[in-house]
Amino acid sequence: MKIINPSVMLEDEIDGQAILKKLERIGRTCYKSEGNIKEDSAEKFVKNIMNRNHMSVIEHESISVRIICDRGVTHEIVRHRIASYSQESTRYCNYSNDKFGNELTFIKPCFFDEGSEGYEIWKKSMQNIENEYMKLIEVDATPQEARSILPNSIKTELVMTMNLREWRHFFLLRCDKAAHPQMRQVANLILNLFKANIPIIFDDIEPYGTKVWEIVNKSYYFHEYAEQQGLANSAKEMKERIYDGNTNIDDLIKYVFYGQNQEIADSCVLTKPCSDLTDDDFDKAMTVFLNAVCEFK
Structure with a gap:
């Protein structure tokens, strides 16, 4: 065998x-x-x-x-x-x-x-x-x-x-x-x-299972979450930056999660697979992501 x-x-x-x-x-x-x-x-x-x-x-x-x-x-x-x-x-x-x-x-x-x-x-x-x-x-x-x-x-x-x-x-x-x-x-x-x-x-x-997969994909398609949290402008800005054809999504993700934004870089959610995220983990990461993406140049 x-x-x-x-x-x-x-x-x-x-x-x-x-x-x-x-x-x-x-x-x-x-x-x-x-x-x-x-x-x-x-x-x-x-x-x-x-x-x-x-x-x-x-x-x-x-x-x-x-x-x-x-x-x-x-x-x-x-x-x-x-x-x-x-x-x-x-x-x-x-x-x-x-x-x-x-x-x-x-x-x-x-x-x-x-x-x-x-x-x-x-x-x-x-x-x-x-x-x-x-x-x-x-x-x-x-x-x-x-x-x-x-x-x-x-x-x-x-x-x-x-x-x-x-x-x-x-x-x-x-x-x-x-x-x-x-x-x-x-x-x-x-x-x-x-x-x-x-x-x-x-x-x-x-692919599901990467550290940022769930957060990024949900933020693409569930912009109503941002609206509920009073982050409509951030969600709109993120969508425009991703789909305007001028921003490389890989650069965007690297910037937000591993670059200049220390809050996410130090976040505990990056040390565990997405399947282990609690609702609080996800809420925190989503909020910081939507805000941080607006800083991307």
């Missing part, structure tokens, strides 16, 4: 600047402004169309990703309909064969600490399943018959292809606090790959 962590890899060699230039050429068709294309105009153009929610333009680019995870996660992934999938088949893969190491491979659950009572119960269950799977193969069960006892934790490999707009939809759902922990773990891995390779398109999406 083998236990591994989930992993992801890009199937495409991505040139982020080339993608932006392609999207600019396509998007300018709508305005017949091809004459305005310059060597450095693509990034600004794509940012502007996204600010206007003109997302149909980014549908013209698709990316394929290879994912190694458990079958419980892929059951959720394949619910995304505007996509293409190719997946390792337990009907045809005989895991007693040499090419599979004559063993089953399972994905380590992220919610059990190794050595904990829960982890040991899970590990023992996986070992029992491997033993029984091999026994079924020995008594001439076919792989598609023996697979009936395989659990959600069994390792599988999936290649999925989606356009950039659908990838955004995927991340907004699957990187969220409400997502299943293992689904979110995989989605965060993919998002980090995309953010490292493709400028602009995914800059406004942050």
